[in-house]
Amino acid sequence: MHMRKKKWARPELDACPYFIADPQTVRNHWQEQFPVARPLCAEFGCGKGVSTAQMIRNHPEFNFIAMDISPDVLGDARRNLEAAFQGEPIRNALLSRCDLARANMFFGPEDQLERIILSFSNPWPKRRHEKRRLTHPRELMQYREFMADHAEIHFKTDDPELWLDSQVYFHVCGFRPLFRTDDLHASGYTPNYITEHEARFMAEGKPIHFGIYQKTSLPGPINPTLWQMPNRADLPSDLFGPFSDTPITEGGEIHDAQNFGRA
Numbered sequence: 001m002h003m004r005k006k007k008w009a010r011p012e013l014d015a016c017p018y019f020i021a022d023p024q025t026v027r028n029h030w031q032e033q034f035p036v037a038r039p040l041c042a043e044f045g046c047g048k049g050v051s052t053a054q055m056i057r058n059h060p061e062f063n064f065i066a067m068d069i070s071p072d073v074l075g076d077a078r079r080n081l082e083a084a085f086q087g088e089p090i091r092n093a094l095l096s097r098c099d100l101a102r103a104n105m106f107f108g109p110e111d112q113l114e115r116i117i118l119s120f121s122n123p124w125p126k127r128r129h130e131k132r133r134l135t136h137p138r139e140l141m142q143y144r145e146f147m148a149d150h151a152e153i154h155f156k157t158d159d160p161e162l163w164l165d166s167q168v169y170f171h172v173c174g175f176r177p178l179f180r181t182d183d184l185h186a187s188g189y190t191p192n193y194i195t196e197h198e199a200r201f202m203a204e205g206k207p208i209h210f211g212i213y214q215k216t217s218l219p220g221p222i223n224p225t226l227w228q229m230p231n232r233a234d235l236p237s238d239l240f241g242p243f244s245d246t247p248i249t250e251g252g253e254i255h256d257a258q259n260f261g262r263a
């Protein structure tokens with residue numbers, strides 16, 4: 001959908017104390033942009049930040065970086081943040097504009113992100129556009145570079161093709177699923193922050209796929225530029241489900257997928 005340009009968005013962002021106009025200048029130094037150091041969580045493609053604003057308000061234990069390529073939607077995200085905080089100072093959020101196809105220009109190994117949120121990333125249904133997906137190995141292999149060990153990616157989509165292909169992307173890039181469901185709203189997973197696109201798909205009666213993927217070691221060498229989707233027959237049979245809604249037990253400890261603030 002084409003959005004009409006918002007003349008007010010850029011001036012409001014330029015005047016916003018928590019807007020980072022040149023994200024490449026703070027590469028490896030994101031944590032220092034916050035008054036207090038806390039685990040870093042970045043949302044890639046935050047859009048208007050309808051749900052992001054509420055999530056940031058409810059989780060002062062994280063420092064959030066909400067990013068999008070469009071200054072117009074970031075203008076809305078700023079207004080939504082202001083509305084959610086109701087005049088209270090906003091200390092655990094930064095907004096920034098960047099093209100995440102080149103994520104490693106804006107983040108470096110020192111940034112040690114603990115969580116990346118991808119909600120309703122553009123599905124790019126044509127095979128020739130597949131590399132533009134924010135879960136494609138070309139992206140995931142960049143994210144690995146600046147994510148902490150055992151850090152997580154939280155991924156939501158309504159799109160069945162993107163969802164199934166992404167199971168392969170996560171697998172070949174060494175991200176293991178901790179939690180997966182084909183119907184987020186029926187799964188009991190909380191807290192779930194309903195995004196603008198999610199509300200739209202809910203109204204259409206579409207189920208929402210959701211997964212949490214943890215960075216582990218790479219299963220083998222991979223060249224993300226030359227990588228091609230393998231035949232499904234050559235992949236582990238459980239990769240495409242059925243997905244259990246039960247959090248996986250690891251080393252005797254239940255992964256608490258219910259708790260956003262799990263440290």
Ligand SMILES: C[S@@+](CC[C@H](N)C(=O)[O-])C[C@H]1O[C@@H](n2cnc3c(N)ncnc32)[C@H](O)[C@@H]1O
Nearest residue numbers: 045046047068069099100101119120195196197
């Ligand atoms: C379908 S919208 C989803 C927005 C929001 N997360 C939601 O769920 O309502 C996808 C968003 O990703 C942004 N986006 C797409 N490609 C991007 C890229 N390469 N870098 C940064 N943002 C991107 C778009 O501008 C758009 O705001």
